[in-house]
Amino acid sequence: MTSANERTIASVTHLSSFAQYIFPLGNFIAPIIIWSAKKNDSEFVDFNGKQILNFQLSIFTYSLILVAISLPLLIYGFVDLLGTNMSFSNFDIDFDGFQNQKITALIGIAIVSFVFLIFLKIFEFILIINAAVKASNGENYKYPLTIPFFK
Template identity: 45%
Template sequence: MEATNFKNTAALTHLSALSQYLIPFANYIFPIVIWSTYKEKSEFVSAQSKQVLNFQLSLLLYSIILLGISIPILIYHFFQNIPFSTIINDNEIIIDHFNFNGHIGALSVAILALIILGILKVSEFFLIIFGAIKASNGENYRYPISIPFLK
C-alpha cells in the first residue's frame, strides 16, 4: 500500500472520533476497527489509532470525574433548598426563597467543573482536527493531556 494511503487512513482515524456526535460510542468503535485492520500493515496508522483511542479514553475518564464532582453537588444543593412553599399552578412551578448562603463554595466547585468539562469538549474538537492535519502530513501526533492506556 502506498504511503499516501497510510497518511490518509491515519487522518481518517483522527476524524473518526468526531463520529461521536452522530453515533454513540463511535469515537471508540471506528478507531478500534481501523487499528485492528492496519496494525500489521502500517506502524504509522497503528500508532495514530492508539493515540486517538488514548485521547478518547482520557476524555471519558476526565468527563466522568468532572461530572461526578458537579452533578451530586448540584442535586444536593437543589433539593436541600426546595422550601415547603413550592407552588404548582397550571403547569407552572414557583419556588420561593431559594437560598445560596453557605453553599456558594460548593456550588462554585460544581460550576467550575462544568466549565472545565465544556472547555475540554470544545478543545477536543479542535485537537482532533489538528491531529488529522498532522497525520495527513505524515507527522506523528500526540494529544496533550492524553493518558497512554495503549502503548
C-alpha cells in the same frame, strides 16, 4: 517516509472519533475498527490509532471525573435549596447566612465543573482536527494530557 495511503488512513482514524456525534461510543468503535484493520500494515497507522484511542479514553476519564464532581453537588445543592424556607409568591428567599453560602458554593462548584466539561469537549474537537492535519502531513502527533493506556 509514509505513503499517501498511510497518511490518509491515519487521518481518517483521528477524524473517525467524531462518530460520537452520530452514535453512542462512536468515538471508540470507529477508531478501533480502522486501527485494528490496518495496524499490522503500517507502523504509522498503528501509532496514530493508539494515540486517538488513548486520547479518547483520557477524555472519557476526565469527563467522568467532572460529572462525578458536579452532578452530586448540583443535586445536593438543589435538594438543600428546596428544603429551606422559600416564598415563591414574591421571590423572597429566607436563608440562614451560612446555609446560603453553602448552597451557593456547591452549586458554583457544580457549574464550574460543567463549564470545564464544555471546554474539555471544545479542546477535544480542536485537537482531533489538529492531529488529523498532522497525520495527513505524515507527522507523528501526540495529544497533550493523554494517559497512555496503549503503548
